[in-house]
Amino acid sequence: MRHGGKPACRSNFEPRLVVRASRAAAQRNVGRTFPSLIHRRLRLTLGYRGTRYAGWATQSPSRTRGRPTVQATLEAALASAVGHPVRVTAAGRTDAGVHADAQVVSFETSSRIASDGLRRVVQRRLPEDVWIVDAADAAADFDARRSALRRWYRYAICRDSSPPAVWQGRCLVDARPLSLDAMRTAARSLLGRHDFASFVTRPTVTRSTERSVLAADWLEVSPALLLFEICADAYLKKMVRGIVGSLLWVGDGHWTPEEFATALARADRRAAGPNAPAAGLSLVRIEY
Template identity: 45%
Template sequence: MRNIRCVIEYDGTEFFGFQRQQGRRTVQGVLEEALASLTGRATHVTGAGRTDAGVHALGQVVNFRTDSRIPVERWPYALNSRLPRDVVVKRADVVPEDFHARKSALAKTYRYTIWNAEFPSVFHDRYAWHVRTRLDVAAMREAARLLVGRRDFAAFRAAGSTPVRSTVRHLQALEVERAGPRIDIVATADGFLYHMMRNIVGTLVMVGDGRRPPEWVADVLASGRRELAGPTAPARGLCLVLVEYG
């Protein structure tokens, strides 16, 4: 029995998230269906990130165990021939028995894209949040710097979400970059709370559009109160870019 790791990308628009849900189209669901078609056996797939409905991935990592004799280098071709067009397996390798796509991860990088222009873009609408008001990227960067480090991100966790052991996370980097109308907010952390990235983005946008000063973000962080932070940014702008392992 081999433990196979795959790196996949997907357009999350037509999915109800990664995790299998009864009667709904999910990334895990279509992967497991493709594996069953290929091997003739039910196979459980584990993902590094349980992305929400509408969230995309360029570097999602999954693993599964199989006794199939398909050479590891052929797995992407075999699976892609059975997957829908909005999911692609980019590469595969054999990993140790104790490898777990989520529990073995050391860090994840997410990118959030904002289309900051008077009008939305037909070609970016599925992958970006359209914000009409001109955003001050310098102010957003100043605010972002206040969030970097090992901190308690309770204020940026979705209200009413499942309790977790700790709301402390190490946010290793939080960058804000503009290229014309496109603004990318890229974050790397050892873990993310539910909606943490989208709530950080909504908070930074409130700084960028002038409703709040950059230093306000430090007060929100210290408060631990979700209601004091900005709104949750729409799912479509978020993309899981990279998962890092030792």
């Protein structure tokens, strides 16, 4: 029979031809490999105000008591931008309430969005208290944490009862008379490689508490503003806050600089002063 002037049976042979062609193509491809999804490694530098966050690292809601973490907030924004889950690695794991001006993170993505375009897209998905300073493609072996050589922290103390707007929420308000000279003398004992167990919160017995401090000093920016800056290869949990709290004991006369040095040498948390509040601490620079 004919339909529309053409043999009706012709279409019955077309599927067989397709199957034969598919089998032939499959046989030709035996033993060949095909490229998988192309992965890029990117590096982001970001800042954040840590006031409302339960720290950098993602944690269970039962531990954060409903507060967000910076890592989870950033990863959600990145996943929305690139269309797949993202896991980031950070140079420093800041504690609850601690800020950052130049945190560095690395991650992999199969997205082809240019780094600067990705920065703009992700920024639109972040809250106002988290922002991206820079975005760039990185070498395949770059790791924000393992590749870091030195990390700088800064602790700010406002000696006025009303901090300037730029320091609101980012400093410790402390109007007590403090001896800057005594605190600077004590800070010099931090330089070099030491066991910093006296300043760590909840040390673990399986990990070393030795760290190398390359710089540590107090700066009087103005009569109303003191800054403590410290640079080390790595830090222990709440180490900088423990150091600052103990240095403030020197500043107000509770300790001498020599007593601070003795507390450091004892490598025992019970020998040192209290942790300074988180509000004054910021991660300010990572060196590679």
